[in-house]
Amino acid sequence: IILSAINASNDIATIISTRYSNLKKNMIENIALEENIKAMEEYHSLCLASLKERKYSKAYAYALASWSLGMVYYSEVMRLVNEPAIISVFFFFLLIPSVFFIERITLQFEGLKRLFTILIIASLILVIFYFLHPSLRLVANIPIAYLGLSTLLFFGIVGIVLTKSAIEMGSMIRRKILKHHVVERERTSIIIHSVHVAMGNIRRRKFLSILLFLTIIIIVLSMVSLTSIESFVTLKRTELPVEARYNGIYMRKGMKTTKDFLSYSIIEYLRSMVGDRGAVAPRLWYYPQSVFGDQVFAYLEAKDKKTVIYAALGLSPGEFKYNELFRSSIVEGRGFDEYDYYACILADKVSEKLNVSVGDWVWWQGMKLKVVGIVASDVINSYLDLDQESIMPFNPNLMVATLKKSVPGGSDSYVPLSASEVLILPHNLVKRLGGHVSSISIYLKEEGEDIARTIAMSLDLEVYYSYNGKVSLFSRLPAYEFRGLAFILIPLLIGSGTILNSMLNVLKMREREMSIYSALGLPPSGVIFLFLGELLVFAFISTLVGYTLGLLFNHILKAFNVLPETFIVNYTSMAVLFSMIFAMAATLIPSIYPIYKAARLVTPSLARKWELPTKPRGDEWEIPLPFVFTNILEAGGALLFLYEYAELHKRETVEKFIIREVKFDPEVPSVDIVLSLAPYEAKIITKATITVIRRGDRHFLDIMLRRLSGVYDTWVLSSRNFIDAIRKQLLVWRSLKPEMRREYIDKFSSKRFK
Missing domain, CATH: 3.30.310 (TATA-Binding Protein)
Structure with missing residues (x-):
């Protein structure tokens, strides 16, 4: 495959740009994502320009950068495509009970006339929704989702009817066996009756009901049209009070399982990204095969002596060329160069134990290795990188013991080995042995914050960046930006107060009605259902109408350039759910106290259950x-x-x-x-x-x-x-x-x- 990385970069850039342009035409935007897409397109343009100039290394680097960023932003673009579809389905779910409530409150037809009226009202609302909301134009299979939801509702109703019939059959059998001694609670009937009573109360008190409807509709309308919620992926920068040992970039993962290690492809990506601005220095860990599944070690032999080595650390030549501590740790010989392969560096304690020096040969796992350098164990052991962690491999035997449950797990199970227990090898040899990339350092020749940001965004890693003695941590995280919320908090509180006052007035007017229900045996829970049924009717209808009017209001404000250019229309699920939560909360929370007062009218006593008046005396x-x-x-x-x-x-x-x-x-x-x-x-x-x-x-x-x-x-x-x-x-x-x-x-x- 010719130029596979460049072709992949071109394909992902084309897909993202085309789909986002289509979203933007339908008033679905994300300013932060738009800026990120521009950065991706800039890398792609640099890739094509470098390819035209036959600078293939730079073209490959820019292609990998564009490709990796595109994979991140593609999910964000698809979220903008999918979430309006989810809202459309949710709107349809909200529509089903609302049109039933609207028909019962206003027209009250019966039979087929009632069914046709409900279908006509639902169709009119859906037509309005089609012109106001882009989901039906963006996603072709939304009608299938509507059909599926309708089918699910139909089977749900059939299931309820069958379940109720089965319950009635069981009750009939119980009454036949137990005669008049059956105790039954008709909660379902109470709930259904409470909804019918609620709609009847709304019809009787037209003026008060209209005020409540308008209050909740205005709350939802203001949440949709005057507020904006934008979600995006951003980078968080944290300044760390640690010592910067070098100018560069450092990254690693958990390293407690094989899934936590970095992949080899990242090394090539970073080399292409950095180019001649610095050197990429991967560090690899390799563990020998365990002995009978118990101990992990291999003998390092020289002449007639040997010592135990628990792991190998793979280092690149750049560590000894650009890292002052590694250079200062060498007490004899040199570090690795690009030509070293069957070579090794020993800790001073290992060289003393084996009685070897630079230029001697040692044997480890069937390989004959030449000693090219000896390092001070104390210096290597004390080295902490930018994350304040040792670069040495973990003790494998503690991890094996933890897996066998012979010692408790926890942070003590991941203890780094000493330099005298580790063999330092060239990273290419450790790679061939099957080692894992534990961490990567990039030694920069110049300022490179842009590289650190690109790596953190594209690879979703915690990236440490140090320059001029300062260390920063870049991490990718989702973020949300709220606009306009402060302007509607006071109206929201006023609306909640209006609902509270209205519900207290309703309670005062219906005290006699509550007394009649109490005389007929209605429990406090029945009173709660009566009030909740009325509140849910208000909430469903008002939220449906308020959201629809909010979308219409947005279109009008956009058409007359009233809203700022940075304002994002609320088509995303977070915005709608936020509006719904506020609407429900503004309706239900102020009504808790009136509902409590209504329940007390039915059972004035504080005791809700019968308590035994006596206690046993002996037996x-x-x-x-x-x-x-x-x-x-x-x-x-x-x-x-x-x-x-x-x-x-x-x-x-x-x-x-x-x-x-x-x-x-x-x-x-x-x-x-x-x-x-x-x-x-x-x-x-x-x-x-x-x-x-x-x-x-x-x-x-x-x-x-x-x-x-x-x-x-x-x-x-x-x-x-x-x-x-x-x-x-x-x-x-x-x-x-x-x-x-x-x-x-x-x-x-x-x-x-x-």
Whole structure:
């Protein structure tokens, strides 16, 4: 393949430029990305100019720079393409319930007329959205996404209907088995009813509803049209208070796994990038093969002596040419030059142990190596690069022990080796052995901040740059810029206050209505659903209308050049989600207090659950139940109802107890029950006696529990489930129709007075 890097650079530059131009025509822009694309195109132009002048090395360097930057910016351009499509799908999702609410509030048709009306309203809004939002023009398969979402909604509705039918079938079977003793909560019906009631309240209070709609619409409109959110990739520069040992650039990764090492292709890229402005000096690590998977080492031999070497460090000639510390560390001989291959540099302690000097030969892993230099171990061990880390390889045996769990993991597992445990080889030889690039230094002859920035942006590495004694760290990170937010904070607070005041007024006007719901048995959660249903109707419709009007307002302001050129229209997902969050928050947060007040109207007491009024005394526990009966016959009917409930639970059911024995005595009257309490493996058996107690002219029910077996603390906890089940059955008794209660009262009367 001829000029593959240049062709790749040309292709990626053409794709990015074409797609961004198309985005810009549709008012989708990103100023920071646009500047970055210009930098990429500049490198590409320099590449073509160098190629025309037959300066192939420079052309290759510029091609790699343009190519690497293009790979970064391509993802940013595709994000600008994809996010409007995501917003379009989200808009359609918002549209589906909103058009239903709009039709119910305004027209209220029935049958097919209602269906056609909803479809017409949705179609009109989508046509308006098509001309205001570019996603339908940029992404051809958006209608398929709409169809998929509609299909998903359809199957969701079918699933809900089938699930509800299955639940009703199960409830029917339960009622057949348990008769009138089934306790059911129709939360789904309450939620659906709350939405219908909410729309009815909106219709009845037209003026107040219009004010709330306008408030939320203005909040969303201002968020969309008067604020701008721009996301981009930028470089963060951090000044480091460390010593600069040389003028240059340094980069590395984690190096704790093979995935953390740098690739060899980066070396060629950096050499092409730097050119004659400096020298690229890669550092490579190589570990010998482990011995029986336990120890990692290889013997370095000379004459009749040997020593253990745990790793090899590959260095380039540039280290000894441009780095003063490496030059000063040489106590004998020289550093590597470009012609060295089967050569090595030993630490002074190793040379003393082997009794070798410069010019001698040593053997390591079957290779005969010539000693060209000896370095001071203390100097090499004390060397810290720009990141304040040692360049020496990590101790492999500590890492192996960590993997085998024989020593704890952590930072102590990655300890650098001493120079006396490492063999220094030419980097080309270490590369052939299979070594990994641990870090790279670039020794610059002149100022090169532009190179450091380009490397950090294109390779997504933390890049250290030092010049004239100062060290900086460049790192790539995503950033967001908000414009216009300060101008709408005060209107946003005013709008939230308006919503709070409106909801308090609604609460005041509906106190009587809440009292009626409370008399009909509506729990506090039902009141919350009523208010939340109304708020969600406001939020959905207002957000849909506000976002659409915001887009229209943007087009008008752009057409008359009211907005500044740097203003970015909110087509991105972050902007829309930000608007949605603000709209929902501005609607729901001010309504928390009114909803709390409404729930208190239904249950004025602070207690939301029934608490047991007594505590056990030893193995006995007497609990008075909070129910009052006017005469002995009514109390006896309720007792007979509980007896029937106990008879039905002589087998395992969903309740956390099993009835063993049950006896009804109409004379006392009372019900004696012997039952096992969950957990059944704890063998908790208790006797419960439910008795009618007369106090004055009224009658009450008391439960007396006696522990027969089982751990005391477990008995106390498990008994609460049985007591609560009896209490709920008496609530069911209260909810029965009068003729049903009369049947039980008559049965009790016939047993008592037979």
